Amino acid sequence: MAITAGLQVSPTREIEGSAILTVANLEVVYSRVIVAVQGVSLKVPEHSIVTVLGTNGAGKSTTVRAISGFLPVDDAEIRKGSIHFRGQSIGGLPPYQIARFGIVLVPERRKIFETLTVWDNLRIAHVRNDKPSNWNQQAERLFGVFPALAARREQLAGYLSGGERQMLAIAQGLLCDPKLLIVDELSLGLAPNLVHDLMERIQQLRHEFGISILLIEQDALSAIEIADYGYIMEGGRIVFEGSPEKLRNHKDVQEFYLGSGGDGRTSYREVKQYRRSRRWWG
Amino acid sequence: MGYAHVSLMLVILIQASFYVLLGMGYVLIYRATRVLNLAHGDLMVFGAFLFYQGLVITSGSVPLAITTGILGAALTGAIVYLGLMRPLAGYPVAVGVLATIALAIVLRSVTTAIWSGQTRYPAEYIGQLARPIELVSGLSISAIDAVIVLTALICILGLPLLLRRSAIGVEMRGVSENALLAAQRGINIHSVNALSWAAATVMAAIAGIFFSLKVRLGPDIWYVGLAGFAPALIGGMDSLRGVAIGALIVATAEVLAARFIAPQIALAAPFLVLLVALWIRPWGLFGSREELERI
Ligand SMILES: Nc1ncnc2c1ncn2[C@@H]1O[C@H](COP(=O)(O)OP(=O)(O)O)[C@@H](O)[C@H]1O
Ligand SMILES: [Mg+2]
Numbered sequence: 001m002a003i004t005a006g007l008q009v010s011p012t013r014e015i016e017g018s019a020i021l022t023v024a025n026l027e028v029v030y031s032r033v034i035v036a037v038q039g040v041s042l043k044v045p046e047h048s049i050v051t052v053l054g055t056n057g058a059g060k061s062t063t064v065r066a067i068s069g070f071l072p073v074d075d076a077e078i079r080k081g082s083i084h085f086r087g088q089s090i091g092g093l094p095p096y097q098i099a100r101f102g103i104v105l106v107p108e109r110r111k112i113f114e115t116l117t118v119w120d121n122l123r124i125a126h127v128r129n130d131k132p133s134n135w136n137q138q139a140e141r142l143f144g145v146f147p148a149l150a151a152r153r154e155q156l157a158g159y160l161s162g163g164e165r166q167m168l169a170i171a172q173g174l175l176c177d178p179k180l181l182i183v184d185e186l187s188l189g190l191a192p193n194l195v196h197d198l199m200e201r202i203q204q205l206r207h208e209f210g211i212s213i214l215l216i217e218q219d220a221l222s223a224i225e226i227a228d229y230g231y232i233m234e235g236g237r238i239v240f241e242g243s244p245e246k247l248r249n250h251k252d253v254q255e256f257y258l259g260s261g262g263d264g265r266t267s268y269r270e271v272k273q274y275r276r277s278r279r280w281w282g
Numbered sequence: 283m284g285y286a287h288v289s290l291m292l293v294i295l296i297q298a299s300f301y302v303l304l305g306m307g308y309v310l311i312y313r314a315t316r317v318l319n320l321a322h323g324d325l326m327v328f329g330a331f332l333f334y335q336g337l338v339i340t341s342g343s344v345p346l347a348i349t350t351g352i353l354g355a356a357l358t359g360a361i362v363y364l365g366l367m368r369p370l371a372g373y374p375v376a377v378g379v380l381a382t383i384a385l386a387i388v389l390r391s392v393t394t395a396i397w398s399g400q401t402r403y404p405a406e407y408i409g410q411l412a413r414p415i416e417l418v419s420g421l422s423i424s425a426i427d428a429v430i431v432l433t434a435l436i437c438i439l440g441l442p443l444l445l446r447r448s449a450i451g452v453e454m455r456g457v458s459e460n461a462l463l464a465a466q467r468g469i470n471i472h473s474v475n476a477l478s479w480a481a482a483t484v485m486a487a488i489a490g491i492f493f494s495l496k497v498r499l500g501p502d503i504w505y506v507g508l509a510g511f512a513p514a515l516i517g518g519m520d521s522l523r524g525v526a527i528g529a530l531i532v533a534t535a536e537v538l539a540a541r542f543i544a545p546q547i548a549l550a551a552p553f554l555v556l557l558v559a560l561w562i563r564p565w566g567l568f569g570s571r572e573e574l575e576r577i
Contacts, residue, residue: 068466070466073372073462095465095466096465096468096470099466099468104466105466107462110460110462110463112463113455113456113459113460113463113464114459115455115459116452116455116456116459120452120455123449123452124452124453124464124467124469125467125468126467126468172467173467176467176468
């Protein structure tokens, strides 16, 4: 009886294969009072791309900061819940230890060293005890995926375009030899066709480097295209989750996140109405 | 242009070289910890006393004494960072600056307790270094002055190159710009910063050794090291290149003031120049505007 009930808890949360990252009931507070993330649970299966979607202030960045161990910097802490990497608890560990597990975060802002050249931005990223030959090989492979970077090797990173900055940030992260790459807002401030192109390369990188990817996005359309699974976050909670098809077909998701309900882009007034009528799924 | 002018320029050059050594120390520390290190003068004195102690123990072996001074200073710098500045990371910058003032006072009393307030003349141990070298007929420079100018020249050319090209230099620049990202990319930011502090303290010690050989040594010469923040600030605080220019400006003002106005003015000259420079261009000659708020 109890076993059956347990199995039935949430069939939508069943994902095939073993998980590289499991977050369960995570609660994060800033300055001991502001609750930014409330009971968030999510899973990233091995070799998959999982996306977390949501509007500004939903708590996406806070969640990934908790995963990568950078909460204390902002005077935040994990109050409840757990974070496991391949079965090992990593919640609350210092960032450098989490990085050694192979979790690499490409942050939302300040993601490259603007005063260094493109090449120096890459060679600054390294793995403890890694062989130099290994590193060079990886760097060459990355130049293959991002030829624009190869052409700008000696240029100061501060002068790169938005798209090139993202490429550099991702390349830099990959040189730390991640098992799980977390990218916070890949699409921020980029033209749609550029975002589409970058997403395709993310997919290519997953296969070439054999990594798992957690993609944090506001631009749901492009993220859903390459993701294997998606979560939608609102006010610090996961309010909806499912396969890309399921996300794409859900009426409210279409209206609000894909901006394709009715006559195209959602206006602010419509968003407010949506907020009022929205029910909690989580 | 007569010999008088040339020799005056030589005096300025020597003084500027001294300021280069001091100023670069301020810049290295500022880049690492975003703190104006007001203990730099006392670290300079401490390093010079370690050198003096080396001379006394080895009864006059200059290489051993210099090694003592440099290693001791490096260790001191690293300890100051790891023990004092690192725990203060995250607090407002003013807290860090206040901590360096406290450190300065503690260092001064420790130095006085160990070596007493008595003035020493380490040059006694190395008589031949004071011998003048004739550059052209009638114009000569003492060996110690030549060494000062050469050392400064090596630093002006070498340090920026080291920072630009070497792996550790790139790490230092990366940590300086964005410590959080550097940590995320696998760099041990605390060992990098400790190294910056060690290097800066070694440069202060070298300046202190030069001053003690040229003039005198005592716990009271800390103000000489403090004056080094004038060229650093004029140069923009985060620019090694700027220090060289700042040092030339400060040295020129100081030497000219001493020669043509009154010797007593020389002491205040670096700070007068600094005030004027701050008034004209608050963010320094080579610094960026954003740096201003972080001092
Ligand atoms: N450093 C901080 N201090 C206090 N509150 C914060 C801080 N960073 C974010 N928050 C709050 O946490 C909530 C979630 O923010 P965030 O995780 O950045 O959302 P998202 O990345 O989804 O836009 C917001 O309400 C925001 O105001
Ligand atoms: Mg965010």
